[in-house]
Amino acid sequence: MDKREDSLPPEELMVDEDFDHERDAAPPDTELDEDDRLKPEFVRDVIDLAEAGEHEAARERVGRLHPADIADLFELVSDEDRPLLASVLGDLLSPDVLAEMNDYVRERLIDLLAPEQVAEIASELDTDDAVAIIEDMEEDEQQAVLDALDPEDRAAIQDALSFPEETAGRLMQREYVAVPEHVTVGDVIDRLREDQDLTPDFWEIFVVDPMHRPIGTCQLSWILRTPRDIAISDVMQREQTLIPVDMDQEEVALRFQKYALISAAVVDKAGRLVGMITVDDIVHIIQEEAGEDILRLSGAGDGDINEPIRETYSARVRWLVANLGTALVASTIVGLFGGAIEHMVALAALMPIVAGVGGNAGTQTLAVTVRALAMNQLTDSNSWRAVWREMKIALLNGGTIALIAGSGTALWFANPGLGGVIAAAMIVNIFVAGVAGVAIPLLLDRLDQDPAVASSIFVTMTTDSMGFLAFLGLAVASGLTSL
């Protein structure tokens, strides 16, 4: 595993000055902080230059950035500044930059462009990136752009748009390399050298049968390391992971992750090769999908800080209203014990603790279960084991908390009975929370519902209601107070 083995011995090397020179001209990290984020000073400077009309200076500074950083620049400046920035930077706002940009930010920028401009941008991108830009447009604008595209690109993009959003058909690019199985490694290399229209970025080539069905995949490194006269079919790997064109992007992402894929062939119903998905298009989906659950659990909708306020409001308020409804249940239960509280008002002060800690325990279990489901770690094979596991943990947690809360209350209120009641209520509620936290998402998943979306409302309702019911109920039952 010695690293030197892979590099020629140093003595064979020679230095070439102007390369060193050019290397120094590589993009300066100085505009970025240690987390690869654009420094606030830089962002401010650029805007200042733009507003001061020093467009050349602004372009000069931004021009040294990677497209992904230019995209970030647009996301970091305010809505108001973006059109100005766009006009100042001109063609620095390249197709690559737009492809890297946050959907909401890009949408608003695209609205400023003429259909012809959008069409020109789209034609420079791979299908998947072009589609990402066009799919969010209004119906009529979309048509205008499609009309402005040359027939070949239009066909490819319309084809892509014919697949449902968030499926492999939308994600895939139509640009890939496929060869018949009888060709030799030499043939392939020669073809790659001749064909100048090829997509620049590909990592594997696909070997197809006469029906254009993929029968094998070949990493470029294998081709490079094989003598020219060997048949490609002897180099390729037959076990390959194919992506159905209608597969949901979350499944595609999980498949890429599970099998550590760099690229994969996309096939239609008939098993014919229709496109290619590369891992770099998947990485941001993995990040999105994995991050989505936290937003769904909290009912924060898309949770994108660039989302228009109107949309954010309607996404969140719906959730809060639902929460208001479930809170009524807990509230009604408390209402039933109005008398008990009047006789012993300390109950009113203590009951939020029982409900709160229980809710917290429920959220812990819920988060773990939702993650495990999202990562395909929980199946019918081990779900009962998971429930059983959470029960044991809940009893341990409940016992510990009961001990602390119980003794604390007994001392604080000089009332051992009250301490016993809160201790018992804690054990009950934390146990119920644990069971609800794992059972509710599993149930929703079994019903093909997204466990992340609805679970937390049910779990919170359960833990609140059970917290009040157990605590107040036990207080009455134990004769501490009366209704």
Added chain:
Amino acid sequence: MDKREDSLPPEELMVDEDFDHERDAAPPDTELDEDDRLKPEFVRDVIDLAEAGEHEAARERVGRLHPADIADLFELVSDEDRPLLASVLGDLLSPDVLAEMNDYVRERLIDLLAPEQVAEIASELDTDDAVAIIEDMEEDEQQAVLDALDPEDRAAIQDALSFPEETAGRLMQREYVAVPEHVTVGDVIDRLREDQDLTPDFWEIFVVDPMHRPIGTCQLSWILRTPRDIAISDVMQREQTLIPVDMDQEEVALRFQKYALISAAVVDKAGRLVGMITVDDIVHIIQEEAGEDILRLSGAGDGDINEPIRETYSARVRWLVANLGTALVASTIVGLFGGAIEHMVALAALMPIVAGVGGNAGTQTLAVTVRALAMNQLTDSNSWRAVWREMKIALLNGGTIALIAGSGTALWFANPGLGGVIAAAMIVNIFVAGVAGVAIPLLLDRLDQDPAVASSIFVTMTTDSMGFLAFLGLAVASGLTSL
């Protein structure tokens, strides 16, 4: 963008029967459900065969699976069945399978093996995978394994272990391809064909200067498409993203994602090439890091369903105790208004609603902010804008909820005053929730604390306390009730 352009015209093709035949022999998807999860029946069958002593049959069925699926199989069966399964499957439990396996599950399996066996497994893996297996072992066992390794492998692994956990130094593999800048494309191809010790999987080669510092990167596709006599230095890309060997893995993941990297050179302090990280090693980190926040926010620790119960318990109970402490604050506030509640017990029934909905609104904002911070979308450039945005959303949400809760209460209790009080309290609490939900994580981030870990405790404490204070305080201030 027509796909045909990249494949030779069909008439050139010829069919080869036994290829089709071999293709049919590819691993059957029949063991997997539509989500690429092993079917429960299959898992049960394998265990039944193993317990019935039909080892050949068991091996035969499992042998057709992808290593990642064999790893899943071990995760899906119970702790008790794993040793049996391991002994039955024998060498089907390959290094690749172990590399794919959940850390906790693997750890317990490794404990069953002799150091020599572990060493043999490690020597077959790339450094990064070997390290992943060895780093979790006990000090003494680890030493025993290292002793059993041949010197070269031991040096590479000890070198890796010398870097802190979760850094690029642990992630990188020492196997990569580096060439001096003066060689031609032909030289490179010849070398790749000759050198049989090369790592099989690489997607780019690195061009280094005499000091072994990377000065450029070259995708294999560029090499394949360039005539042999061209200098590699004319093909390579000089703008490259280098990974410092001590960089945290979360930053590495963000960098891979941001710049859509397939592989990247890892450099030491002196800028010398010391290793390579490939995207397939990063993908699961992106998934982990993105999913971690939900677990941290809820205080669920690692949140792995395979984690030993003892560890899960201690991780979660700490959080619940902290929560118990913060709940005391809210509880104390309620205590202060004991008299008010005695005079008007309806307050006790309504106050959980104000606190609950406020807490929910706070969690929404919190989730969005934590995600945005994790994805480097929030910097000093736009954090004030984010706070301002959340304030506006909070006012919209607060207004809506106030209207519903207020009118509902006024009608229900036939008490307009009470309706007005709960409406006002809702607006106050939801606004406070919004501000706390964005300000607290931003503040923690500014203080270099992980915003996901501590935020939710503070936010919940704020919304609970403020909910009770606003509601009960206004009830008293408005003369509805008295202390």
